[in-house]
Amino acid sequence: MEMDTHSFTAVADRLAALYTQSFGGKASGRYRIAVKLVRKLAKRRRLYEVDILALTRAMIERGYILIDMDNFFVVMNANTFVNYRRVNEDSLE
Template sequence: MVIPASDVAARLAELYEQPFAGKPRGRFRISQKYLRQMAGVRRLYSDDISALTRALYELGYVFIDLDSFYVILSQKAFTSYRRVNEGVLAE
């Protein structure tokens, strides 16, 4: 049974908040195999990944495709990153 992207995104967001692998919560990676299993499909297509990316973004998470696995991060993790400005580019 195919699971909607919004439901898969909600489950991934729940995993972000759960303790596992020695951490109380936070970023994690998931293999294609387990993501396919969560989605109830044998193959993930680019439109499936796009839908999941949008659904997770709406929940406050970033979904990154790294070919053999996917990473889920909180959008808040990026707010403290250094910003590039004109001075840096001019150097």
């Protein structure tokens, strides 16, 4: 069973909006959200692998990374990774 396009785009919009909201003692930024709450947002009893993939893609389109940690998801801005060190071939030798 797959989430319809409207469902996962609406959930991605809500998760992206949460990134800019103040909660948990911080004005905005990365956060984690329980799988149970994502299921509630999606109005689903279960999230299947195909659903998570669709949601992950929708989040990337909005500039966010969704990381599945089994019991919860982490949402981060994709720009977070731009300044990370890069591995080159010399580093592997």
